[in-house]
Amino acid sequence: MRAKSAGSIFALVHAWVKKVPRGKVVTYGQLSDLVGGRLSPLAIGWALRAKQDLPWQRVVNAKGGISTDGDVPGLQRRLLEKEGVRFGPDGRIDLDRYRWHPRRL
DNA sequence: TGGTTGACGACAT
DNA sequence: CATGTCGCCAACC
Secondary structure: OOOOOHHHHHHHHHHHHHHOOOOOEEEHHHHHHHOOOOOOHHHHHHHHHOOOOOOHHHEEOOOOEOOOOOOOOOHHHHHHHHOOOOEOOOOEEOHHHHEOOOOOO
16 A cells, blocks of 8 residues: 555545534645645645545635535535535635634544 | 646745 | 745646
8 A cells, every 4th residue: 555645645635524523614725734744735636526425515725715616516605504604705714713623643 | 658737825026 | 915936746638
C-alpha cells in the first residue's frame, strides 16, 4: 500500500468528511491539513469528486461559499440550509460560526 | 510521456 | 475589496 499513493489518502479524506457533524462545515484547506498536508486543496476536490456516500455538501471553500454545482445546481446549498446552516446575501456562510473544529488523532 | 485542467489557498499588488 | 501569480496533487487527453 504505497503510503504516498492517493488511495489511502482518499480514504482518509472520506473518513474525515464523514465525521463532520450535521450543521457544521469544513473547508478544503482544513481537510488538506487534516490529512497531513499531503494533499493540496485541489486534490481534496478530486477525492470528493467520487462523493459516493459522503456528506460532501459540508465541504466548502475558504470563503464559505460553494464552488461546485455538482450535478444539480443549488443542491449543496439546499442541503446545508436543511441542516440549519444560514447563507448570507452573498451566498456565503459565516465560517466563524459554522466551521467544524476537528479533533486530531 | 508530457502538458493541461480542476469542487482551492495564500500572498502580493 | 478585486485581480494576478504561485503552489499543490491527482486525473485526463
